[in-house]
Amino acid sequence: MNVMQSGWFSEVNDYLWPGVALSLEVEKVLHHECSKYQDILVIKTKSHGKALILDNVIQCTEKDEYAYHEMISYLPLCSHPNPKDVLIIGGGDGGAAREVAKHPDVERVTLVDIDNRVIEICKDYLPRLSLGLNNPKVSIHACDGLQYLKDHHGKFDVIITDSCDPVGPAEHLFEQPYYELLKAALKPGGIIASQAGTVWESIEQVKNTFELCKNTFPVAAYAVTAVPTYPTGQIGFVMGSLDDKTNFTEPIRIFSDDDLDEMEMKYYNDKIHRAAFVLPRFVEMKLSSNKKN
Incomplete structure (x- = not known):
């Protein structure tokens, strides 16, 4: 069509x-x-x-991107006790980098996107998103994310995979070897968050991605956020932690309303952080089952 x-x-x-x-x-x-x-x-x-x-x-x-970018950034950041070094795989539009760089504990943000043209085009046409690419905390590498992970073991507190869906250049970001590379690139106690699709149209994809995360990390969880222009108006994230004491449902770092205003946050706060992990029964059952329902 x-x-x-x-x-x-x-x-x-x-x-x-x-x-x-x-x-x-x-x-x-x-x-x-x-x-x-x-x-x-x-x-x-x-x-x-x-x-x-x-x-x-x-x-x-531009109307609703902040709902996605704030949540994929602050769900993992506020679940980590001291997220100084953050890696973003994908995210060439700059939205995730913009949000991650706002966090007061974050010192260094590394963005790796295979397609330099996305980065350059977004700088030209989407300045509200790409302003994160000009933040002094952010360094940009236009290269293959898998190779970058292979070359950087034990370097990051948080890794965010802000990818396209599992077709084309992003397909390998939804496979077990990628999650093993994520694990190896984390510092002790490190956390990952990855875009994981919608349960309303792609529940098998969600389940498969969650299983990859659960098979790789001692603690895994699935969270959702509302983004009207995504299929079904909702998208989810898989979260994984090397620390078996991590409780994703309870944020470690809680920002005041004044903090959130200063950071120009429109969607995220500690209450919506907790709510993101409250799932419908059919999703809970699907993700807790080893069988296809």
Whole structure:
């Protein structure tokens, strides 16, 4: 199906969410190119501001991106007692780097994205997102995340995988060898968080990703957040910790309202942190079962 028709962009993907589509009215196509790795599209929409689309899948829109980027960043950061060194795999738009760099304990943020064109295009067209890429705490490496992990053992307190869905260049980020590399790249007591899909359309993918995490780390959990422009309006994260005493459901670092205002946080606080791990019964049953239900 043609995803651009009569002034509308429609996200259609029969592999990831068959029979479901989200459409945004387009005011202008700002940029379109095919990089070495993927199709990159930036549009100005009527209702959601600018949107970044990779391989015809919406990655973020200006209207609701903060819900995703704050949660994928602060769920792990506030579960770690002292997150000084943070690695982001993917995240070339800069949104996760922007949020991670706000945390007062974070001293160094390393962003590794295989596609330098995503980084450059977002700097040009999505300044509200990409401002994180210019933060002095942030260093950027345009290279393969797997190779970077292989070369950096025991270096990071927190690793965030801000990836596309498990097709194309991100497919290997949803496999067991990747989780073993994540584990090896952590310092003692380190924590990971990875984008893990939606239970409403991809529950088998969620279960499989959660199993990878659970098989690799002493403590694992699955959390959700609401992002209206993602399929079904919700997306989840798998979390893993090397510390068997970690309790993801109870944040270690709690920010005051004044702190959150100063950090310009729009979505995250300690209450929504706890709520993110409260799952519907069918999800709890699916993730606790070793069988496909």
